[in-house]
Amino acid sequence: QQKVQQSPESLTVSEGAMASLNCTFSDRSSDNFRWYRQHSGKGLEVLVSIFSDGEKEEGSFTAHLNRASLHVFLHIREPQPSDSALYLCAVNRATGGNNKLTFGQGTVLSVIP
Amino acid sequence: DAGVTQTPRHEVAEKGQTIILKCEPVSGHNDLFWYRQTKIQGLELLSYFRSKSLMEDGGAFKDRFKAEMLNSSFSTLKIQPTEPKDSAVYLCASRLGEVTGQLYFGEGSKLTVL
Numbered sequence: 001q002q003k004v005q006q007s008p009e010s011l012t013v014s015e016g017a018m019a020s021l022n023c024t025f026s027d028r029s030s031d032n033f034r035w036y037r038q039h040s041g042k043g044l045e046v047l048v049s050i051f052s053d054g055e056k057e058e059g060s061f062t063a064h065l066n067r068a069s070l071h072v073f074l075h076i077r078e079p080q081p082s083d084s085a086l087y088l089c090a091v092n093r094a095t096g097g098n099n100k101l102t103f104g105q106g107t108v109l110s111v112i113p
Numbered sequence: 114d115a116g117v118t119q120t121p122r123h124e125v126a127e128k129g130q131t132i133i134l135k136c137e138p139v140s141g142h143n144d145l146f147w148y149r150q151t152k153i154q155g156l157e158l159l160s161y162f163r164s165k166s167l168m169e170d171g172g173a174f175k176d177r178f179k180a181e182m183l184n185s186s187f188s189t190l191k192i193q194p195t196e197p198k199d200s201a202v203y204l205c206a207s208r209l210g211e212v213t214g215q216l217y218f219g220e221g222s223k224l225t226v227l
Binding site for chain 1: 117146155156158161169204206215216218219220221
């Protein structure tokens, strides 16, 4: 059964400083990875999707996938206080998988002015 | 184009009551998911529908949780009877249909069971 873990549980950075979040997964056959953001009291919004090893950039968000080490990272360039939210990693095995998306517990990011 | 709509946004129930949460997926989407979100467990899958057919019912949630999709544009999640441990945010999400497609989430229904 797929296990997805995120670290750190919470992270505080100053406005403009790079924020890096980590997500590890257990199923090496996983091929579908997304980072979501959830502001308090709101639904989840997708930030970046990545399907192969390497990097994928969407605005100020960059996902970095290394399936051999079972890691997918999210880097946030020059975060603003409005980026303070819960960040969730979601992993799926689309090919031959059961179509079930497994989420990590999340990282709470606080960006201080 | 409307996103996923969930109602009510907030619900307070007494232990033992029946509550029904509602979800309208994005128009044209074939897949619909119900998740429960708590601080301790994170997001847990309750149900997954594809073209109105129940594909997964979330195992541990079978006995008091029942999700239905009567038509392609409306789904309900019934919790009967409610228990205090059911206090959580219930999120509905939809997807066009391909397994690599992204999920679009509603803003959730926050349930408090006293």
